[in-house]
Each structure stands twice: as C-alpha cells, then as structure tokens.
Amino acid sequence: MTELNLFQASLEHWQERWENNDTPWHEDEVQSVLIRNWTAVLQQQQGTGAGKLRVLVPLCGRTVDMKWLAKGGNDVVGVEISDKAIKDFYNSEKLPFNVTKVETFVCYQCSDENYKIKVYQGDMFNSTSEILGHFDVIWDKGGLVAINVPDRERYCSLLLSLLKPRGSLLLYTFDFNQEERLEQPYSIPAPLVQQLFGKTCDIQFLETVDLMIENPQ
Numbered sequence: 001m002t003e004l005n006l007f008q009a010s011l012e013h014w015q016e017r018w019e020n021n022d023t024p025w026h027e028d029e030v031q032s033v034l035i036r037n038w039t040a041v042l043q044q045q046q047g048t049g050a051g052k053l054r055v056l057v058p059l060c061g062r063t064v065d066m067k068w069l070a071k072g073g074n075d076v077v078g079v080e081i082s083d084k085a086i087k088d089f090y091n092s093e094k095l096p097f098n099v100t101k102v103e104t105f106v107c108y109q110c111s112d113e114n115y116k117i118k119v120y121q122g123d124m125f126n127s128t129s130e131i132l133g134h135f136d137v138i139w140d141k142g143g144l145v146a147i148n149v150p151d152r153e154r155y156c157s158l159l160l161s162l163l164k165p166r167g168s169l170l171l172y173t174f175d176f177n178q179e180e181r182l183e184q185p186y187s188i189p190a191p192l193v194q195q196l197f198g199k200t201c202d203i204q205f206l207e208t209v210d211l212m213i214e215n216p217q
Contacts, residue, residue, distance in 0.1 A: 035068075045168060054075045054077070058127075067093050067117070071114075082121070089119070097111055120132065129162055169201065
C-alpha cells in the first residue's frame with residue numbers, strides 16, 4: 001500500500017482561512033443530518049434520565065447548528081480556534097455576548113437568556129473536563145475529518161474524556177478515495193470509525209448520504 005502524503009494543517013492555517021473568508025465548509029443552514037437524527041439522540045438520552053442536554057460542538061466554526069440546539073433548550077458549548085468565526089456567528093445570528101478569560105481560552109458567552117451558548121476560543125487540545133465540564137451529547141460534524149492524522153487518536157480520546165457515561169457522540173464523516181484528495185476533510189470510513197471508537201463505544205451507523213445528490217456543488 002502506498003503511503004499518502006496528506007496535508008497537515010496548523011492552527012494558523014485555519015485562522016488564516018477564516019480571516020480570508022475561505023471557508024467552503026461553512027453552511028448557512030442547520031445541518032440536515034443533525035435534524036434528521038436528533039430525535040434518535042433524544043430518545044437515547046431520555047433513557048439515561050437526562051432532561052435538557054449539555055451539548056459540545058468541537059471545532060465549531062460559526063455553525064448555526066449551535067443556535068438550533070440552544071433553541072431546543074439545550075446548554076451548548078463550542079470550541080473554535082478562530083475568534084473571527086466566533087464573532088461572525090454571534091453577529092450573524094444577532095446574539096449578544098460577553099467575553100471572559102478562562103484558563104488558556106477566551107470564552108464568548110451569549111447574554112440572551114433564551115440561548116445557553118458558550119464558545120471557547122483556543123486550541124481544542126487544551127480542553128479539559130475541568131474547563132468545559134462533561135457532556136450528554138457531542139455533535140462532531142467537521143472536527144474529526146479536519147484533524148491531522150497523527151493527532152486523530154488523541155482527538156478521539158479527548159472527546160471520550162468529555163462525554164458523560166452513556167453519553168452520545170453524533171459523528172458526521174466522509175467516505176471517499178483518499179488518493180483523490182490529500183487535504184481536509186479526510187476520509188473516515190466506517191471501519192476506521194470502528195477502529196477509533198469500537199473498544200469504548202457501542203457504534204450505530206444511522207445513515208449514509210450521497211453528497212453528489214444532496215449537495216452536488
């Protein structure tokens with residue numbers, strides 16, 4: 001098997017992409033996969049006795065998924081390296097916010113009492129349960145597929161350390177021929193998901209979407 005020379009992105013790379021508005025991965029609508037599968041997540045968590053949920057959105061960018069989740073009464077926490085992405089999220093969604101320093105992070109907290117949202121600006125790998133707490137649900141739409149391969153296992157271990165016992169990790173990945181694309185988002189096929197999480201998690205594959213049909217651009 002030929003070893004692929006995959007692009008390794010630095011934190012500065014992602015910050016520059018946001019500063020230059022070079023973010024083709026950003027979507028202005030709530031992710032349809034999240035909407036379709038959120039009921040299944042709720043049903044699973046209701047079985048644990050959880051009420052309103054604490055939800056982590058790692059490497060969140062300016063995703064509007066956070067507002068959608070908070071509108072449902074959930075306590076939402078994002079982590080993002082780009083302060084521009086965070087400010088753009090709050091400004092575009094017309095949500096007021098306060099800024100505080102928390103350890104190595106800058107915390108942007110929504111000051112509208114109807115939306116419980118905090119976004120921590122900084123390196124995801126500096127996250128700990130002491131800083132962020134533990135979560136009922138982690139919604140990873142663009143995190144794992146963007147992590148450099150050498151950091152992949154460390155990232156997965158970090159997510160699991162932030163998840164409550166019997167918590168749910170809702171994971172959105174891609175499956176394609178990696179030789180045709182040597183940069184993020186990376187291909188994370190089902191066997192690799194099993195390899196990364198199978199020893200710790202009960203994995204259920206919820207759906208497969210052909211993006212050439214659903215999102216042809």
